[in-house]
Amino acid sequence: MSSKAQRRVRKFGVAAVAVVVMLAGPAIVSSNPAGAAPSLPQVDEFYQPPVGFESAAPGAILRSRPIELIVPLPAQAWQLLYRTTDVFDQPDVTVTTVFLPDNVRPDRPLVSQEMFEDASGPQCVPSYGLRAGAQSSTETMGQLKDLQSILANGWVVSVPDFGGRFGHFPVGREPGYMTLDGIRAATQFAPLGLGPETRIGLFGYSGGGFATGWTVELQPSYAPELNIVGAAYGGPGPDINAALFTTNGGPFSAIVGSGLSSYYTTYPEVEAAMRPHLTPEGVAVMEQLQTQCLSSTLPQQFFSDWKRYFDIPLDQVLALPPLADVINQARLGTHAPTAPLYVFQAVQDEVIPVGSTDRMVDDLCARGVRVTYVREQLAEHMTPILSGFSAAFSWLGERLNTDTPAPDGCSTTTVLSQFVTPK
Template identity: 85%
Template sequence: MAQRRVRGFGVIAVAVLVTLAGPAIVSSSTAGAAPPLPQVDEFYQPPAGFEAAAPGAILRSRPIELVAPFPAQAWQLLYRTTDVFEQPDVTVTTVFLPHNVRPDRPLVSLQMFEDASGPQCVPSYGLQAGAQSSLETTGQLKDLQTMLQNGWVVSVPDFGGRSGHFPVAQEPGFMALDGIRAATRFAPLGLGAENRVGLYGYSGGGFATGWTVELQPSYAPELNLTGAAYGGPGADINAALFTTNGGPFSAIVGSGLSSYYATYPEVKASMLPHLTAEGAAVMDQIQTQCLSTTLAQQFFGDWKRYFDIPLDQVLALPPLAEVINKARLGTRAPSAPLYVFQAVQDEVIPVGSTDRMVEELCARGARVTYIREEMAEHMSTIFSASPGAFSWLGERVNSDAPVPAGCSTTTVQSQFLTPK
């Protein structure tokens, strides 16, 4: 009975998103004053010769008016970074300086789940006043508000880059880490290499946070990364695609497959012969839209209708299977301590995949506090787990409090009933 209630909550939550997916969300204070879309906004375009700049170098900056009345100043930074093919690229982060900033100025990088490739879906666009924002961005403003209320400087990177790659290996980590570098170099924030840095993300943002913390020792060892809190991270993309197909979150299948299809020529070449004409058109269409729109279109959809072979055979196509395997989390040992949270009844991210990720990280010497929540699913965990996660993260970025060695796993009935 409890499991049915938990899963029923997920269906209701997605139904609400589907209902709201039609109209655009526009800041009421500046209705009719929408900023230009990223694909036509010159700010997002790389300047000539950017490749020669160091990763994290700021190429452009501008102040912005925010979509909500946050107690903070905000800017966008265009910076040099590295893409999925380890080539120079650019992306944008939105940085926030709270009015009540702590004297020691900890910096937290918030990876917002985007889970889509449409250029209008990036957080940097949705955080601007008047933007026709995606529900994914506006649905995560509470986490941003909490961070600012704590007096933390915040960086919100567009970790999917200009091409909206999702969910690929390495690139989310490269782009988030270079966003942190850019923030530490942006004079108005008053930061330096010595400032404590934390990471936070959930779902697709948890996937990006996982890559960020795992790559930091090799890609950005100079950063003073003191802790990462992330949940429902999609450690095994193959398992997530199987789990969501045919259910309320079946849009995840389309977002993932269409991104791989557009990102890797060899994947497209292997998939195209098995796609129906409608399937090929859908792959191209999804590249232009946000997750909430795809949720509305693919609610309880079964993706086998777009292929001439079963979905398990599609996912087993060698080029696709290879890139999915490369995206698996838990293969590198982070140096910073971790707080991982996961719903046992999660209908998007199978709990077993997160269990295995934690086991692998612990075997590599990571320090992990792992919280499993029995009476929760994917959507409710956003709210139930955040108090405990932010409490733990505050201990890491607000002080030099020691972290217990080793790993611990705790299964609770509900974090609503056992707040931290």
């Protein structure tokens, strides 16, 4: 068997495991009786911006409602519609789902958990997937184990729809704006009992890590009043260009489609540059992917080479000036957070090249940021979802539960596996 064929077989196995993990979700089942699904976000009035919302301050709560969760969790839950800022620096609205754990700590730390979505379909947002009866909750269900662990610590939680109403993925700045404003909304929501001094932590992986990175990088300029004491995130996709090249033609080719279709729909100048080079099939796929979640796109685009949808090679598509510009605008590591960071990354990652995260950490360290960086040798993209969260939560707990300061400077450690490495 050729080395190329061996690589394809290896990737196929990893992708199969990834899909199983994503579709299976955590080892918990819903106790809710079968019934009508909640209204989809695009037709649910709760998600719609009220008249005059633009005059509200970023983070202002516009609506709230208690919700029944898709699985039993030891917490009360509500959803908040709040005013925020979009990718064009214009007023917008989005939703966060907030949780008050039954065993809440007296000092009530808050964690913002950025759940990866990696798609533009309006039904793919966490706020929909978390509700009892939701029919498109696959991605959200796959991340409930982390939510359970956060709640078990007695931490209040905010899970923002950081992709907004239009599923912008993976754009620069907007995920940070929407996450920070979700935190602002949570701290203003009286039932949670939070306030200006609340210690705040951030957590996310993959597409959620991308959002976490933007959140902590923008916080000093956009929301300096928030007491963010640490951010733990992994596989963050700091260089979208590298991620698109890496995944194209492989088991995660759906990421290429999700990203390109989002840019195509979000930016008129990108559509104008790309459309002349799209085949008729390519135009149809761009429009189709805007309505789907990642769990639908993954099997459709398994091992798909996206050059089939264009009349020029993919590298020339990505070099089209409007597209290259917005991809460059999404690069992480270009702003200096004041909060300390814990970053973890699989060395064998077949979605996010380890070199791109290495460079992001180097860029942040050069800006004086405190970074604890852990690289996992025997891991690929999906592995750290299970292997990495324990050490990440332990580090985050030191920031949230104690006065233990984060280490000064930067450190990089490469371990064989976080499953077996002592924490």
